[in-house]
Amino acid sequence: MTRRLLLIDDHALFRSGIGMVLTTGLPDVEIFEAASLDEALLCPCEEPDLLLLDVQLEGLNGLDGIAVFKRKWPLAKVVMVSAIQDSQVVNEALARGAQGFICKAETPTRMLELVEQVLRGQMPITGERVPEGVVAQQAIKLTPRQCEVLDLMSRGLSNKMIGRRMNLSENTVRVHVQATLAALQVSSRSEAAFVARRLGLVN
Template sequence: MKTTPILLIDDHALFRSGIAMVLQASLECVEIFQAGSLEQALRLADIEPCLVLLDVQLQGVSGLEGIESLRRKWPVAKVVMVSAFDLSEVVSEAVERGALAFISKTERPERMLQQIRELLADDGAPAPRSVAISPRPRLTPRQCEVLDLLCQGLSNKMIGRRLNLSEHTVRGHVQAMLAALQVSSRSEAVFAARRLGLIR
């Protein structure tokens, strides 16, 4: 049976080996390759990864700076950003540079695995940046306002002040919006919103 090659690029060896063990134990027919830096990854020969899990903050060339190099070396590989930081500007830049998805290191392992399974199950080539990867969700005008401010990096409290809403009400809008976008974190929401063209 054909194996699916996955490349992990992360300069934290402990995190890298932990993720490799989880993927190896939970996914069928995968072959895991590891690199501690972008330079090391680009020197790998004789592999054609289907999926690249790329840490945002690498020593040397950062993950964000390396997306285009990875896409040139492996054009059909799906590049997925992995980060402990939930920053909308990081997510936006990753989308601009051609990353296909964003996974937070703070996610529960089962949620991370679900995202990876979905990416592997979609056997098409990476979508062009301008193409939506799923149907546009229906958001209320208020949810669109909240989403726009969330994408600017504002907290629920700051969004509430800007829109003259209670923090509790904003939290409700954020939860409804996450459900509509089928994501579980603010950074994933920003990523999805940029991909779907919901915000500029």
């Protein structure tokens, strides 16, 4: 079965180079290219299997584009590609729903390996590995209420909005949030969302 890959980067040389690497190294792939988010949305393929999305694009940046592509192609995997090795950028990309993050400094061989991992359902992260507090799923003990808070928190809802959804006071929600962060061994909501998605605790 042919796998469709969409490369979204405003540098034509990078698109051409990684396109050649993927075409040569992966069996049965069809490569599509776009220089911007707008151009990517006009891609002629029905639904790509994988999007390689640059973080820094003119106009709407790659991070903001994740949600746009998830709405258009809900089954497509999204991997951010960037020359920036910043833990905050990595965390934000993964918290917004990206399946992986690949640094442009990787060798072509290594980048090919990472793309293959994503297509197999694994999650590669290169550059600064974050967060450090990733724990085994079986070690996590969350109450049903904390699981519900985690789900809403991972969707980007504030404590106030979560309280309205769950009919709880904002202070009570704050307590649940802190307990959930402690259980996941993370220090921020974005890290909690990343760990939760990685472990399959939320969609």
